[in-house]
Amino acid sequence: xxxxxxxxxxALERAGAETVKRAVELDLASRFQESLVCYQEGIDxxxxxxxxxxxxxxxHRYRKKISEYMxxxxxxxxxxxxxxxxxxxxxxxxxxENATGFGYEKLFHEYLTEIVSEVWVEDPxxxxxxxxxxxxx
Numbered sequence: 001x002x003x004x005x006x007x008x009x010x011a012l013e014r015a016g017a018e019t020v021k022r023a024v025e026l027d028l029a030s031r032f033q034e035s036l037v038c039y040q041e042g043i044d045x046x047x048x049x050x051x052x053x054x055x056x057x058x059x060h061r062y063r064k065k066i067s068e069y070m071x072x073x074x075x076x077x078x079x080x081x082x083x084x085x086x087x088x089x090x091x092x093x094x095x096x097e098n099a100t101g102f103g104y105e106k107l108f109h110e111y112l113t114e115i116v117s118e119v120w121v122e123d124p125x126x127x128x129x130x131x132x133x134x135x136x137x
Contacts, residue, residue: 008052009049009052009053012045012046012048012049012052013046013049015045016042016045016046016048016049017042019038019041019042019045020038020039020042020043020046020065020069022038022042023035023036023038023039023042023069026038027039027072027076032076032079032080033080035076036073036076036077036080039069039070039072039073039076040073042069043066043069043070043073046062046065046066046069047066049062050062050063050066087115087116093107
C-alpha cells in the first residue's frame with residue numbers, strides 16, 4: 001500500500017495494512033475468531049482511507065482489496081457459526097491477573113443453549129474447593 005497523502009491518511013493506511021496483515025496471519029494459523037476481529041478493524045481503517053483519498057485509481061484498488069477482505073471475513077463468520085452449531089467451537093479466554101467481573105454468567109452466557117450439556121474449564125490455577133465451587137450450577 002502506498003504511503004502517499006496527508007499524514008493522517010498515511011497513518012490510517014499503515015494501520016489498516018498492518019491490521020489486515022495480522023488478520024491474514026491469524027487466519028492462516030486457524031485462529032479464526034481473532035482474525036475476524038482484525039479483518040473487521042482493518043476494513044474499517046481502509047474504508048476511512050478510501051473516504052480521504054482523492055485519487056480514483058487508488059480508491060478503486062482499495063475498494064477491490066476491501067471487497068476481498070469482506071468476502072473472507074464473511075466466510076470466517078460462516079465457519080465459526082457452523083462450528084458453534086456442530087458443537088466444535090473453541091474459544092480461549094484470557095483473564096489477566098487480579099481482573100474482576102468475569103463471573104460464570106459472563107464467561108459462558110453465549111454458549112448456554114438447550115444443546116449444551118457441559119462446559120470444560122482448563123485452569124491450572126484452580127487449586128482450592130472455593131475456586132471450583134464458583135463454576136458449579
